[in-house]
Amino acid sequence: EAAMKSPLRDTLEATYQQLQKMKLDKSPFVVVSIIGQELLTHSYYGASVVVLEAGLKIGTCSLKLRGSVFSALSSAYWSLGNSEKSVAYMLQDLEVTKTLGDQPGECRAHGNLGSAFFSKSNYREALAHHRNQLVLAMKLKDREAASGALSSLGHVYTAIGDYPNAL
Incomplete structure (x- = not known):
């Protein structure tokens, strides 16, 4: 209700109608998580953290949905400059x-x-993480992800002064 009176009303209204069609509008976790992710999309980072963490407290049996909230929270905390919570x-x-x-x-x-x-x-x-990213990207034949991993590995090797591996 409060979300429908917010500046995000237009986006949330369309999203809520989609949730109704999928019969997910009665799931408190889904509704709260969607609102939190919309807040994040519109750069309301602090508010998105409050709402998304409330969603986690509500809980869900769906590991995939919970993972989506973890990802959104990592992004929100990163944007707020809290790298410790973001990495967690x-x-x-x-x-x-x-x-x-x-x-x-x-x-x-x-x-x-x-x-x-x-x-x-x-x-x-x-x-370690960029190497894992590269292995998975190659396994998936995802050229864009592999390219990103190689570029990132080059930056890391340059930072540690390992120029032969950076190339």
């Missing part, structure tokens, strides 16, 4: 993707973690 949610997101056997999601999560650790100058962890 990234690690939870990674665990969910592994549990679900979601290799594209796992590849994405490793890329995010590699970039996060690189930004914190934790090059050992950055290398």
